[in-house]
Amino acid sequence: MARKVFILNGPNLNALGMREPGVYGSKTLQDIERDCRTYAETLELGIDFRQTNHEGVLVDWLHEANESAVGAAINPAAYGHTSIALHDAIRAISIPVVELHLSNIHAREPFRHKTMTAPVAVGVICGFGPTSYTLALQALANHIKDQ
């Protein structure tokens, strides 16, 4: 069976496609999931792709990923900027976690320039729209291979 990685999505990402398309593009989260599945096959990885609007659910899923996956990519969305719980969850688990954002958070409002999650992630990819997801998958796969 293919090794599995989790791709986790935080609040409001279920609204992609209609949510501020000038910032986030016109693809829906389902479109992005499809792209990730196709790309993951080339990396010989299986993916578990999920979205929630609830902080604690993301924490639970990170713990679950630690039990059943070889790594995780997360777009924590707004919780990335605020959540000590997500910081602690990533710290508490032993699998590598890559943080990603569709938009270039550093080119936006100052409150988006920092994330609580970046210091505990393996690395951060942002600013490439939906391609941020496949870049994060590639980076995660390389990191796992090198481990």
Ligand code: DQA
């Ligand atoms: C986001 C950037 C965050 O600042 C924002 O709160 C989001 C989406 C992105 O993918 O660009 O919801 O994570």
